Amino acid sequence: MKLCDFVRPRSIEEARRYLHDLGPGGIPIAGGTALHFLLDEKPVTAVDITRMGLDGITEIPGGYRIGATTPLADIQAYRAERWAFHEVCRRLATHQVRNISTLGGNICRVFPWADLPVALIALNATMVIRGDHEIKMSCDEYFQSQPARLFKNGDLLVAVEVPALGPHMGFGYKKEVKTSKGFSLMTGAAVLTLKDGVVQNARVAAGGAAPFPCRLPRVEEALKGNKAESEGFKSAVASGIDNINWKGREGLTDDYAQHLAGVVLCDVLERALTFAKERS
Amino acid sequence: MQTKDFKVVNKSVTKIDAMSLALGKPSYVADFKPEDTLYVKMLWSPHAHARITSIDISAAEKMPGVAGVLYHGNVPRVPHCTAGQGYPEPSPYDTFMFDTKVRYVGDRVAAVAAESPEIAEAAVKAIKVEYELLEPVLSIDAALKEGAPIIHDEPDCSIPIPVPYEPEKNIVARLGMEAGDFDAGMAAADFTFDHDYETPYAQHCPMETYVAMAQMDARDRLVITSSTQVPFHTRRLLALTLQIPVRRIRVIKPRIGGAFGSKQEFLLEDVIGMFALRTRRTVFWQFDRQENFRTGRTRHPIRFRIRSGVKKDGAITAMGMDAVSNTGAYGGHGLTVIGCCGSKVLPLYHCDNIHFDTKVVYTNLPVGGAYRGFGATQAFFAVEQQMDMMAEAIGMDPIAFRQRNHIKVGESSPVFAALGEGKEGVPMTIGSCGLGECITQGADAIDWSRYTPHTEKTGRYRRGLGMCCLMQGSSVPLIDMGSAHIKMNDDGSFNLHIGATDLGTGSDTILGQIAAEQLGVGIDKMIVYSSDTDMTPFDVGAYASSTTYLSGEATRKAAEKVFNQICQVGAEMLDLPVEEVVSEDEEIRAKDGSGSVSYADIALYSLYEKNQFQIQDTASHITHKSPPPFAAHFVEIEVDTFTGHVKLLKYVATVDCGTAINPKLAEGQTEGGVMNGISYALTEEYLFDEKGKMTNASLQHYHIFSLRDKPEMKTILVPSYEDTGPFGAKSVSEICINGAAPAIGNAIYNAIGVRMYSFPFTRERVWNAMREQGFARKS
Structure with a gap:
């Protein structure tokens, strides 16, 4: 992407007008750290959306609302009851990048190695999009394919709502990398809802080794109604991931990527179980 | 173990260039780039093994802002090596500034010098090349296979020392030795082992990629400012490839932003030198990271x-x-x-x-x-x-x-x-x-x-x-040589000129410490300058773990000679035989305590007062x-x-x-x-x-x-x-x-x-x- 001009609107409406009028020649920019990965050399105008009050984390009934331009470092530093999302940001890129990279920037254009979509899918987040009206979209629908498809008319992602974790819920997250700043080889995330040691509900997601961050419904179904224990996790994962075209990155083979995915998913389920037990 | 009561050596003094680097003062090649610089971009081979059957540079040459295009058709064909080693080099002369054959992805095809990097890049894209693709040799086994494609089939490659060189078999060198009786040793063992191992490619990844700049000075000499570990070898190789005398070339090594061996190589200077000779302009070339990986060593x-x-x-x-x-x-x-x-x-x-x-x-x-x-x-x-x-x-x-x-x-x-x-x-x-x-x-x-x-x-x-x-x-040993020159200034400070190249290791500092220890002064009295083929004495460069041991001993020897001169002049000033004086606290003192003169007094005396000469000396060192x-x-x-x-x-x-x-x-x-x-x-x-x-x-x-x-x-x-x-x-x-x-x-x-x-x-x-x-x- 070749930035040739730069505008800084003061309101969401002004930004939307710019983006609408510029069409493919405009690009919303917050931290700008992902521009490096957009290899297209066509000239574009950057529409800076960082001065419109879209940053910050607030408690809302049933969860938290995170502004789209909230830097990852702020999310990493945030602490609250029944909140675990900071753990995800802690493992993302470098501190310098986290200071400027934003939540919205990470999930409006999703790269295969993206970590946040995996966690948000597991957490059952809701996306808040401002078009002519504000609409809310489930993360399942939002991440069905490249989210950039949703913003062609100048619409903007303005916030993400992350549900609070209930008392019998546990969150597990794991990312495999080569070096601390490396992109994900495999990312897994899971939220388990337990009752009397039995999985009542499960949301399990994977990325990195998957072609696109995705939910794993077959794993979830295999977990539900069964005891939350290691053997059950292993068999649910073993039976539920072979329909994915696992992709080895950074020199790993596809076969190994599938193996790694299996191990990581079992690990995140174990972590979710531990999380739930510790909070119950 | 012998222990010494050192005053400067064996002390963790601060690196002499630490503050200037921390403050971002101009230090590196790119810091010295003038505004009217030409920029070089290279058309690299996209093929691992191919012959260039045709190349058309006409469109690139005509583009506004393009100052020149180099390719095999308009530069001399001089076999040489790019490894910066002693002379004669233990390396085959198998490289040409540009050749009609490309031998790996990232090999040179043609270079453009232009008013901006963007223009140079666009001109590179305008060069039309047709290749005859050859079977690539992508492993050791493939190279040694019977009937394998010959990578260096050119008749003019050779090696300048008497060692086996068999390019027709894709063999660059053979080396071996035997001591005792290996088979008997294996037979005598209670346990024997026989295992195969393999080690991988890697790149040095210095923060500063390969970079160099060429300029013509007022006397029509070619001045190369290069991030190189081997300025003197670079000068020699550059004279060879450009077919000009060594005396027309000056190589300056400013601060190096990391090298780890990668810059013991001659990869840019011939191209920028040729462009500078032809355009009389300053020519700058720096690899990007991708080039550093693919074309760098x-x-x-x-x-x-x-x-x-x-x-x-x-x-x-x-x-x-x-x-x-x-x-x-x-x-x-x-x-x-x-x-x-x-x-x-x-x-x-x-x-x-x-x-x-x-x-x-x-x-x-x-x-x-x-x-x-x-x-x-x-x-x-x-x-x-x-x-x-x-x-x-x-x-x-x-x-x-x-x-x-x-x-x-x-x-x-x-x-x-x-x-x-x-x-x-x-x-x-x-x-x-x-x-x-x-x-x-x-x-x-x-x-x-x-x-x-x-x-x-x-x-x-x-x-x-x-x-x-x-x-x-x-x-x-018996190959590498380093030299140092030290001269004393009016205030009792010293210029240490060394050909050894500090590539971030801190060798300027430690060579300064060695000289200071020998001279009996603090490190603050040492002004260290490295390296410049016009201004500093010869040194093979920074490689083979040689700088401290080899260049350090050259420095110590030069300092010892200068110290002796200081003692002589000090004794003369005190009207005593030299045996009757000692050095202490940057003074020459009479052993009997009857008088003393400071190093600054000695410097002024020798420069201005009597029996005038500059206290200075040079030493070279080879190791046995x-x-x-x-x-x-x-x-x-x-x-x-x-x-x-x-x-x-x-x-x-x-x-x-x-x-x-x-x-x-x-x-x-x-x-x-x-x-x-x-x-x-x-x-x-x-x-x-x-x-x-x-x-x-x-x-x-x-x-x-x-x-x-x-x-x-x-x-x-x-x-x-x-x-x-x-x-x-x-x-x-x-x-x-x-x-x-x-x-x-x-x-x-x-x-x-x-x-x-x-x-x-x-x-x-x-x-x-x-x-x-x-x-x-x-x-």
């Missing part, structure tokens, strides 16, 4: 077969190393690197029966070059793992086995005399060795008492301890031996047996570098080298597509360790005193990179009982080895 991948025999009492009866090195498309450092696989490794342990047989082959892959460790890094991976295997077979602790066998003071090895660089070596007796103490202190630091065999380990995550011993050299620094490295790791992931928990690096001229800098060198070695062992990997193109040529996809990946690390300097070195010093810079791969390899075995014969130890490679070697998981 790399560590030679080497395949080893190690055979060894050991008796039950721990005596090593035979040690054999067969090796084939892949030098890529050009021969450069092929011969000298493979030589160091033997010369810097095989002498470490007593053994009367030694076999060493190697060859270096061309392939259509990236070009190997000098890289910190220089062959020893690769060979220690193999030999130090085999040492552990031998120890295990005879039931001896790996530490005790090494303590029993390692070379000691007063001992020698036939390898020293047999293997030199491009010729026979030099016999040498070890004059200093702190390896025993290195092993002892390192074992304590890692708490080796916790060492238990892998058979006793259970669970998913298994911890292992590993260690290795290392040696290197200090300069190339290459005293090895020694090291023992220890590591603790944890293997995830579900994935094969190796997590580094702790690293202990001990080193005997003789007297550490600047302990903090020596520790810094060691920590940096260890981190580099860890990165090489665990994550760095050249990935190629089926046509020989590197597919991960960026720091995003080629993974090097950063501070955030650093494990708990302890560096221990174990002093010895090397009589032949300046104030007892040996080298420290290279040895530290050699330990990580073998130590981690041994630790993996100790953790899970799986032996790794290749690396990097990625998850998948370890996981595959576990499966291949029947790793049985116990709970």
Whole structure:
């Protein structure tokens, strides 16, 4: 992407007008750290959306609302009851990048190695999009394919709502990398809802080794109604991931990527179980 | 060990350039670029092996802002090498500024100089080239196969020294030696071992990529400002390739932003020099990171077969190393690197029966070059793992086995005399060795008492301890030469001019310390300048772990001569014979306390008052031996047996570098080298597509360790005193990179009982080895 001009609107409406009028020649920019990965050399105008009050984390009934331009470092530093999302940001890129990279920037254009979509899918987040009206979209629908498809008319992602974790819920997250700043080889995330040691509900997601961050419904179904224990996790994962075209990155083979995915998913389920037990 | 009461040496003085670098003062090549500069961009070969059948530069030449285009049709064809080594070079002359053939993805096709990088880039795209594709040779086996495509089929390639060179067989060099009777040694052993190992490509990844600038001065001389480790070799090679006299060339080395061996190479100066001669303009060229990976030099991948025999009492009866090195498309450092696989490794342990047989082959892959460790890094991976295997077979602790066998003071090895660089070596007796103490202190630091065999380990995550011993050299004896010049100023300060090149190591500082110690002044009185072929005396450059030991002794000798002059003048001023004066606190004093004169008074006296002359002198130094620094490295790791992931928990690096001229800098060198070695062992990997193109040529996809990946690390300097070195010093810079791969390899075995014969130890490679070697998981 070749930035040739730069505008800084003061309101969401002004930004939307710019983006609408510029069409493919405009690009919303917050931290700008992902521009490096957009290899297209066509000239574009950057529409800076960082001065419109879209940053910050607030408690809302049933969860938290995170502004789209909230830097990852702020999310990493945030602490609250029944909140675990900071753990995800802690493992993302470098501190310098986290200071400027934003939540919205990470999930409006999703790269295969993206970590946040995996966690948000597991957490059952809701996306808040401002078009002519504000609409809310489930993360399942939002991440069905490249989210950039949703913003062609100048619409903007303005916030993400992350549900609070209930008392019998546990969150597990794991990312495999080569070096601390490396992109994900495999990312897994899971939220388990337990009752009397039995999985009542499960949301399990994977990325990195998957072609696109995705939910794993077959794993979830295999977990539900069964005891939350290691053997059950292993068999649910073993039976539920072979329909994915696992992709080895950074020199790993596809076969190994599938193996790694299996191990990581079992690990995140174990972590979710531990999380739930510790909070119950 | 000899101890000295040093005043400046062996003290951790602050690096003399630290503040200017911290403040961002102009220091590096790119900082000196004037506004009216031409920028160079290169059209690189997209093919691993092809002949250029036609090339049309007309469109590029006509583009506004383009100052010139170079290609094989408009430059002289001069065979040369790009390796910055002594003369005559132990390297084939197999390179041309531009050729009609391309030999790897990233080889030169045509260069453009233009008013901006963007115009140059656009002009490069306008050059039309047609290629006849040739079968690429993408492995050692393919290179040696009967009827393999010949990579250097040009008739004018040759090697300037009398050693075997067989380009028609894709063989760059053969090197070998025998001592004792290897077969008899194997027969006499209670246990014998025969294993193959393989080491991978790697790149140095300095922060500053290759960069150089060419200008014509007022006297029509070509001035090259280059980030080079070898300014004098660069001048010589540049004169050859441009066909102009050496006297018309000046090479200036400003501050270097890291090199690690990569800039012991001549990769840019011929092109910018030719453009400058033709345009009379300043010409600037800097590689981007991708170019640094693909076209820059790399560590030679080497395949080893190690055979060894050991008796039950721990005596090593035979040690054999067969090796084939892949030098890529050009021969450069092929011969000298493979030589160091033997010369810097095989002498470490007593053994009367030694076999060493190697060859270096061309392939259509990236070009190997000098890289910190220089062959020893690769060979220690193999030999130090085999040492552990031998120890295990005879039931001896790996530490005790090494303590029993390692070379000691007063001992020698036939390898020293047999293997030199491009010729026979030099016999040498070890004059200093702190390896025993290195092993002892390192074992304590890692708490080796916790060492238990892998058979006793259970669970998913298994911890292992590993260690290795290392040696290197200090300069190339009877080949390398360094010089220094010192002159005294009015205020009692001194200019130290050295050809040695500080590439970030801190050598300007430590050479200043050596001179200051000898002169009896503080480091604040030293003004150090390096390196400039017009202004500083000759030095081969910064390589072969030579700067402290070789250039340092040249500096000390020059300082000693200057000191003697100071004493003479001081005595004259005091009206005393020189025997009756002493130097103290930057004064010359009468021994009887009757008078004193300061260094500043002496300088003024000699410059202005009586018997006038400038107090100054020059010294050169060659070495008659290459005293090895020694090291023992220890590591603790944890293997995830579900994935094969190796997590580094702790690293202990001990080193005997003789007297550490600047302990903090020596520790810094060691920590940096260890981190580099860890990165090489665990994550760095050249990935190629089926046509020989590197597919991960960026720091995003080629993974090097950063501070955030650093494990708990302890560096221990174990002093010895090397009589032949300046104030007892040996080298420290290279040895530290050699330990990580073998130590981690041994630790993996100790953790899970799986032996790794290749690396990097990625998850998948370890996981595959576990499966291949029947790793049985116990709970």
